[in-house]
Amino acid sequence: MKTLSPYGPVRRDLVGDNHPSATPGEDPAIYGTATLQPVTPVEARSFHTLKLVYVVGSLGLDDTGAIRIAWRLVSDSGRPQTVDPAVPNFVSATSSGDGRLQLKYDVNGGQRPWNETLTVYQRGGYLRQGDEITVIFGDTTGGSPGMLAQTFAEGGREFRIMADVQATGNFVELPDTQLAVPIVAGPPQSWHGVLPSLRRPGETFHFGIKAEDKWGNPTAQAKARLTLHPSVPVEGLPEELHYEPEDRAMTLEGLRVMEPGLLRIGIAIDGRTVAEAGPLVVREGEVAGYWGDLHGQTGETVGTNTVESYLDFARNKAFLDVTSHQANDFQITPDFWAHLNQLTAEYDEPGRFTVFPGYEWSGNTAVGGDHNVFFRHEGRPIRRCSHALLEDRSGIETDAHTLSDLFHAFRQTDEDVVVYAHVGGRYANIHYDHDPLFETAVEIHSAWGTFEWILTDGFDLGRRVGIVCNSDGHKGRPGASYPGASVFGAYGGLTCFLTEENDRDWIFKAQRRRHHYGTTGCRMHMDVRVALPQLSTLYERNPDAEPYTATYRTGSAMMGDIVKTDASEVELAVEICAHAGIERVEIRNGVRVLETIRPYTEADLGDRIRVLWSGAEYRGRGRNTNWGGRAQFSGTTISRFETINRWNPDMLLEQRGSDTVVWKSVTTGNFMGFDAWLSRRGGHLMVNTNHGNLSLDLDAVGLQDVVREAGGLDRKIRVFRLPDQELKRELTFRRTVPLKPTGDNPIWICVTTEDGFQAWSSPVYLFRQAG
Structure with a gap:
């Protein structure tokens, strides 16, 4: 698999936005031109100064006309201010022509995704062709330290330049102008080692190493001689290595542990431990654990960075096993949908890195709310909630304006698809509709926060869904999505899929059987099983999803299983191995906490x-x-x-x-x-x-x-x-759990670690029928 460069701005021909339908003319010369200097890389969260020069075009710029500079919605850069030249983020503007300039900043003054705007109005005179407007971002002449850069690395922070030369209020983008400044990571603040959490003896796995700056960006500034200290022997693992990767992270492939055991790998520099990877549980069994973040988007829609850098980050910086790209559907152009499908096919690598084509159906909460859509194969039609930001109206006849419309379309075409309900800007309305054939899970944690209610509200509705956690990241960092300093309030989540192999077929099977658990970003090992006192009926798929109702007789169940039983009580067996001390484990039946266990x-x-x-x-x-x-x-x-x-x-x-x-x-x-x-x-x-x-x-x-x-x-x-000392990191216990005489018993656990992470198992749905 080739390495994808993280640098360079997003291709404008793939961005879903729309432009004014009327323009002053077709000749690009009438609008003027713009340049930006310097365009050399800027370190994340550093102060810098940029000069933008707009040269008036052949139409001139009329009195009360303006130019407008716009940036993407997803940003935590310093907000431009024009009041105090001695404090950060001061912006000045001068003109070589007549009149004066008036500046107006608006954090939400433009159209998605170019919401953040600075408008420079011409007042008290007009400008002729060749006159210049010079805007200094981070003007230091009055004592300001400059403009404060955003917290996250980006191949090119774009400045979109528009002009209203006729003073009509109609701002037209300058043709063939794409100005961008790369944002790069700062010096290393912390080291990280990443391992999977469950493998079988002799099975290969990879080990990721990276250094991050203060804001969670993998940095190229880290260079060191590392010594590695595994807790059990690892075939293929060197005792030491020189860390100086070309692209901000390093992956050691093809490692093996031949005997059952628990692997943690200490990473040391000059005898001082700087990080620890693991735990990795190695034992015989039917399943391994594959980690994924299946929910994020990039600059082709409302996020930042390119989809190519997104896939590169998922595999080579966050060391994920599974990923998908989930752009807002009303912003996905036909060209981008084709491009995305081409990339998912190219970078899907069965056995190593599973990539699903998909999108986010982004209907308003009133008609179903946000849902993630994952296809098993490329080339499937996208059924958008609307064409809200698409000038290209092709495919509008297949729009699914409500969640019911979407499910109906999937049924009509027998679509091979999995759907998650999630909480973002538009939270999923689980009361509106649900199709158990397609909707297999709810996302209870992302960079937007934690939302157990989207699961627990469904218990009274008879919903039998699994738990997933993802990032819903907009900064191009799937699998290691820090919130930065903007509207996001949490570190992005991860989902561990428990299945035999890492490819699309096996991950789809795990999704449809809810064999997975979610965390707020850590990679703990979790095993939750139920022993039944007599053979009971296990449903391979949700029995509400007829006609797919294959059943088995079994005396045990794992997380996510749906089982019909006559038992009045069952034995719950739980095994947890975490990266940090375990603060508590809650055993739950539906919304009720049956017991809180502490080590x-x-x-x-x-x-x-x-x-x-x-x-x-x-x-x-x-x-x-x-x-x-x-x-x-x-x-x-x-x-x-x-x-x-x-x-x-x-x-x-x-x-x-x-x-x-x-x-x-x-x-x-x-x-x-x-x-x-x-x-x-x-x-x-x-x-x-x-x-x-x-x-x-x-x-x-x-x-x-x-x-x-x-x-x-x-x-x-x-x-x-x-306790004063660090808490135990491994916990195994068994408990007898009573069942309600009728209806569903969703048995699940919530784990909280000493350092503030949480994890939730998909419920085991045990149901009894009266009579």
């Missing part, structure tokens, strides 16, 4: 106090909850402090003095917080936030959460005590 007891608790805040405003697009808070300890002091899920380094979460922690942060259904190791027992804690306060004596804080509900959607503050 420690009340007697193990120390002087570590954990404070967390979580939740969202509501289910829709504006779900972000902004938190401002302070935690103050009295009668004791903080001897050690660590943050949890602080994904945005610019966001305030820090210790102040010896007794106080302050924060200004965002949650989107997920949680964040901190651990404070205290100097002694006793004392008092006062938590003050904009969503409520909590006051408690620390002697009363123990194993169980102390909770302050804070309104919104599952919004709350929690405080509990932990």
Whole structure:
């Protein structure tokens, strides 16, 4: 497989957007020209200065006319300001002609995907052909340090230049002008090693190594002599290697562990461990675990970077086994759909890297909401929710305006397709419609946040779906999708598919049987099985999805299985091996938590106090909850402090003095917080936030959460005590689980690790029928 260059802007002929239907003329000379300097690479989150020069065309630029510079919606660059020349992001503009210039910045002043705009108006005079407007982004002459670059690497941050030369309000893009500045990673901040989580003895696997900058970009600035320390022998693994990859990451292929065991690989520089990869459980069995992020998009629609760099990142930077590209359908041009299908066929590599063609059906919540569509094969027709941003009207007759229309079309054509419901801007409306033949899973975590409700709301509706987690990333980093400093509030999720082989047929089988689990981005091993007291009926597909109702008699079931049984109770067996300590495991039957299991007891608790805040405003697009808070300890002091899920380094979460922690942060259904190791027992804690306060004596804080509900959607503050030392990373247990006499028993678990990651198993659906 060839290596794809991450550099270069997105091909404009593949971008789904539309232009004014009327223009002043056909001759490009009448609109003018523009240049941008310098276009040399800029380091992520650094200050820089750019000069844009617009030269007036043959029509001139009339009084009250303007030029407009636009950038993509997905950006966390510094926002241009024209008020204070001494502070960051100051923008100035001068003209060589008559009159004066007036600047107006609008974060949402343009049309998707070019939402962010700066408009430079001509006032008090007109400009002639050849006159120039010079715009300085990050003008430092008044003391400003410059423009603050975005947090994520991009092959070319584009400046789209438009002109309204006749002062009509109709802005026309300058022809043949594509100005872009590459954004590259900064110096290394952290090292990472990535392994799969489940393989069989003698089975090959790959081991990925990379260094990331402060913002999670794999960086080319890292060079080191690495020594590798495996916990069990690994065939093909060198003892040391010189890390100096050409393209920001390194993959060691064809490794094997010949005997059953648990593999973790320490990575050291000069005798100091800088990272650890694993765990990888090696044991005999029918299935292995293949990790995927199947949900993200790029600059051809609303995201950034190219689809080529997206596929390269998934395979060679995030070290995924499975991926797909999911662009908003109303923005997918026929040319891009053909291009995407060509690429998925080219880069699908059975046994090593599975790539599905697909798209995001992006209907409004009122008619079904966002759903991911995955085809097993290329060349399938795209049935869009609409042609909202497409000038090319071909295929409009096949639009599926509602989710019901989409499912009906799939039934009519016997489409070989899998569908997920997900929560993004337009959240999926699971109450609107559901077809169990196609819709196999719901996505409960992405960079948008955590949404258990999209699963649990379905229990009362009789839905039998699996759990997936993906990134829904817009920055071109599938499988390692950091939120940056914009609207996203969480690190992107991952899904582990439990199946025999890594190819399209086997992954499709795992999807349709819900044999998978999701995490908030970690790669833990999870095995959840149910032992039945007598032989019961297992359905290969959802029995509601007739006519596909093949059945088997079995005495056991794994996660995702649907089983009809006469048993009143079953034995649940759980095995977890995690990258970090296991903080808790919840056993659930539907929405009810049957038991919370911790690998420690009340007697193990120390002087570590954990404070967390979580939740969202509501289910829709504006779900972000902004938190401002302070935690103050009295009668004791903080001897050690660590943050949890602080994904945005610019966001305030820090210790102040010896007794106080302050924060200004965002949650989107997920949680964040901190651990404070205290100097002694006793004392008092006062938590003050904009969503409520909590006051408690620390002697009363123990194993169980102390909770302050804070309104919104599952919004709350929690405080509990932990052992001082690191927690156990492996946990195995069995429990007898009683079943309800009738209806579904969705038995599933939720794991929370010490460092703030979570994982959920797809439910085992056990149902009993009256009589």
